[in-house]
Amino acid sequence: MALADEFKLVIISDEVYYGLSYNPERPFMSFGNATSTVPVVTTGAISKIYCLPGWRCGWTIVYNNQGYFDDVLTRLSMHSMIQLHPNSLVQQALPRILKEVPDSHFETMKSKLSAASACAFERLSTIRGVTPIRSSAAMYMMVRIDFAEFDGITDDVDFCVKLLQE
Numbered sequence: 048m049a050l051a052d053e054f055k056l057v058i059i060s061d062e063v064y065y066g067l068s069y070n071p072e073r074p075f076m077s078f079g080n081a082t083s084t085v086p087v088v089t090t091g092a093i094s095k096i097y098c099l100p101g102w103r104c105g106w107t108i109v110y111n112n113q114g115y116f117d118d119v120l121t122r123l124s125m126h127s128m129i130q131l132h133p134n135s136l137v138q139q140a141l142p143r144i145l146k147e148v149p150d151s152h153f154e155t156m157k158s159k160l161s162a163a164s165a166c167a168f169e170r171l172s173t174i175r176g177v178t179p180i181r182s183s184a185a186m187y188m189m190v191r192i193d194f195a196e197f198d199g200i201t202d203d204v205d206f207c208v209k210l211l212q213e
Contacts, residue, residue: 051085055115058082060089063105066153067096069161070183079110086115095186097144098156104133104141164188 051058060078068075079087092105109116109123132138164182171179171188176196180189192206200206 048082048085052082056085057115058085058087060087062089063092063095064184064186065091065096067157067160068184069157069164073183075184079108083112086110086112093141093144096153096156097148099144102133102137104137160184160186 048058050056058078062077064075065077066075077089079089081087087110089108089110090105091108092103093099094102094104109120111117111120133141164185167188168179168181171177171190176193178191178193180191182188192203194200194202194206197206200209
């Protein structure tokens, strides 16, 4: 934050996984709430938190801290006249999703994500040359690959191509 504040840099934060932290020691914290001096733009979507892959329905929140975004907000207001609506299925379902999905949905989903993440971490940890990086909120896991441990694999692209071929 100090660097962004010093150079008056905007923080753009992809928060599509907001609220899905399954590690109680690392709860979700929006960048919008992390500073009152740096301008922040956050984006969110329903696709991850409601398990609706492919549903293109989201939002942008602008935190106009210190008034840095006054001109940007004017321009955004002008562009908001361009209507980008989700498809009719999403429009029809969204009110019920927001109103009727119980809080227990999120707790159940976080529990399942946590279990799947732990399983993936444990299994990937047993593979020579692969070091998983423990996740605490996502539906994916990053891994470090030591290419010296694999014959005939030169880099990440080569690894992915050969993995896909197998």
